[in-house]
Amino acid sequence: MADYNFSMPCTEDDIRKLRIGDHVTLQDTLFGIRDATQIHMFDKGRETRLDLNGHAVIHTAPNVKKVPVSNSCPAGYQSICIGTTTSARMERFTRPLMERNGVRIIIGKGGLGSDSAAAFKELGGVYLAIIGGTAALETTWIDRILDADLDDLNPESLWQFEIHDFGPLLVAMDANGDSLYDAVRDTAEERRAAALASMGVDT
Amino acid sequence: MKIDLEAIEETAKLLYIRALKVLPDDIKDGFQRLDASETDATGKSILATMIKNIDVAEDTDNLLCQDTGIPIYNVTIGRGVETDGIDLKDAIRKGCARATTEYPLRSSVVHPVTRVNEHTSCGHRVPVINIDFSDQAEELVIEMIPKGSGSENGSFLKMCIPAEGLGGIKTFVIDKVMEAGGKVCPPTIVGVGVGGTADLCSKLAKIAATRPLGSVCGDPEGAKLEQELGRAVNSLGIGPQGLGGDSTSFAVHVEIAATHITMNPVAVNIQCHSARRARATFKPDGVEIGF
Numbered sequence: 107m108a109d110y111n112f113s114m115p116c117t118e119d120d121i122r123k124l125r126i127g128d129h130v131t132l133q134d135t136l137f138g139i140r141d142a143t144q145i146h147m148f149d150k151g152r153e154t155r156l157d158l159n160g161h162a163v164i165h166t167a168p169n170v171k172k173v174p175v176s177n178s179c180p181a182g183y184q185s186i187c188i189g190t191t192t193s194a195r196m197e198r199f200t201r202p203l204m205e206r207n208g209v210r211i212i213i214g215k216g217g218l219g220s221d222s223a224a225a226f227k228e229l230g231g232v233y234l235a236i237i238g239g240t241a242a243l244e245t246t247w248i249d250r251i252l253d254a255d256l257d258d259l260n261p262e263s264l265w266q267f268e269i270h271d272f273g274p275l276l277v278a279m280d281a282n283g284d285s286l287y288d289a290v291r292d293t294a295e296e297r298r299a300a301a302l303a304s305m306g307v308d309t
Numbered sequence: 310m311k312i313d314l315e316a317i318e319e320t321a322k323l324l325y326i327r328a329l330k331v332l333p334d335d336i337k338d339g340f341q342r343l344d345a346s347e348t349d350a351t352g353k354s355i356l357a358t359m360i361k362n363i364d365v366a367e368d369t370d371n372l373l374c375q376d377t378g379i380p381i382y383n384v385t386i387g388r389g390v391e392t393d394g395i396d397l398k399d400a401i402r403k404g405c406a407r408a409t410t411e412y413p414l415r416s417s418v419v420h421p422v423t424r425v426n427e428h429t430s431c432g433h434r435v436p437v438i439n440i441d442f443s444d445q446a447e448e449l450v451i452e453m454i455p456k457g458s459g460s461e462n463g464s465f466l467k468m469c470i471p472a473e474g475l476g477g478i479k480t481f482v483i484d485k486v487m488e489a490g491g492k493v494c495p496p497t498i499v500g501v502g503v504g505g506t507a508d509l510c511s512k513l514a515k516i517a518a519t520r521p522l523g524s525v526c527g528d529p530e531g532a533k534l535e536q537e538l539g540r541a542v543n544s545l546g547i548g549p550q551g552l553g554g555d556s557t558s559f560a561v562h563v564e565i566a567a568t569h570i571t572m573n574p575v576a577v578n579i580q581c582h583s584a585r586r587a588r589a590t591f592k593p594d595g596v597e598i599g600f
């Protein structure tokens with residue numbers, strides 16, 4: 107298991123060398139995206155002016171404060187608390203996000219499903235697990251909110267963050283099609299009968 | 310005791326913000342307990358980060374989690390408390406909205422059809438305000454729970470039939486914990502409602518999920534189920550964040566209600582590891598803030 111440090115954006119080669127169990131720390135740029143953002147992008151045909159090619163997106167809708175535009179708040183937003191949300195709801199957007207926008211890394215919690223695993227393998231992408239519910243810590247890795255597009259969807263805007271030492275994040279799904287979540291699910295299924303038997307339930 | 314509605318509004322605001330920042334001691338103790346017994350390296354490392362986050366939130370005076378949740382206020386009115394019910398609910402709603410706009414917090418509440426966000430954490434029938442009564446003299450309690458959506462989406466109801474017995478209930482709980490996996494932000498508190506009607510059963514599951522760790526079901530059969538299910542859930546290997554380990558749940562909590570001869574309902578409502586609560590107790594000599 108190796109540790110990597112990526113200055114974003116990254117290349118397909120960078121991604122294809124990652125394996126489940128590795129750790130990655132990101133530098134420079136990260137985008138925030140959420141349910142409504144992707145519903146509007148992929149179901150309602152809206153375009154973003156932001157270039158996501160080769161970039162990482164985190165499933166998020168942050169707590170922000172509207173402030174006057176300044177060097178530390180170029181988009182007029184100050185970050186208050188930024189963390190992640192459950193990725194599974196956004197499963198069907200992984201492929202279009204990669205095919206149409208060139209996204210290479212998706213960050214979230216709880217993992218993605220088999221369609222995303224197939225897209226990662228075919229197009230060269232990974233899922234990095236960040237720990238849900240630890241936003242106070244993650245907020246300290248974000249320096250500035252650089253931009254907010256599709257901002258009528260706030261807080262589900264498309265956010266551009268300037269980051270430093272964002273991680274280490276666990277490679278939970280890789281471009282080989284492997285997933286740590288599948289391994290855990292298989293274990294749970296193997297143990298299900300014994301768990302029920304321990305309570306006197308036959309299967 | 311006459312209730313000061315301005316104090317209710319201020320307290321409803323304070324409780325929302327406080328709940329989002331400071332975890333109750335029973336949850337902090339629960340983390341220490343899981344950390345001491347976790348045998349999986351990934352699980353242990355995730356628990357360590359969660360514990361660190363609790364400290365960072367307090368040190369930086371920040372929210373524990375970005376999810377401000379669906380605001381729930383549980384109001385318990387004791388004997389001899391004088392208040393106007395409509396005004397009381399209105400004051401709580403105003404306090405909730407002010408917490409959101411003045412802090413400011415992310416409003417996570419939208420209209421279910423138009424998906425329009427009023428940016429106040431309020432909407433039709435939200436915040437959820439539950440009113441109950443106690444025989445405690447001269448006391449009004451408000452408990453605030455910001456219920457995160459990742460775990461609230463891990464909510465399930467099954468109208469089992471009597472022929473499925475207790476085995477049907479146990480199987481349902483295990484299968485739903487497996488289905489929820491890492492999506493509900495484990496380690497969790499698994500709330501289980503057994504009995505009642507469909508709506509009461511779901512409500513019992515929520516009461517169970519938001520009970521303090523260390524509390525035990527008042528019914529001996531429910532308490533026995535808590536022990537059995539607690540051990541079984543943590544034998545599945547789902548672990549913190551669904552990435553493997555022993556610490557799938559802090560505990561399984563059960564609440565029960567009598568049911569119909571033809572019914573055997575079971576509901577599951579899950580609380581994430583950011584098991585946030587805050588409580589205010591109004592007495593004639595002032596307001597006490599705690600968990």
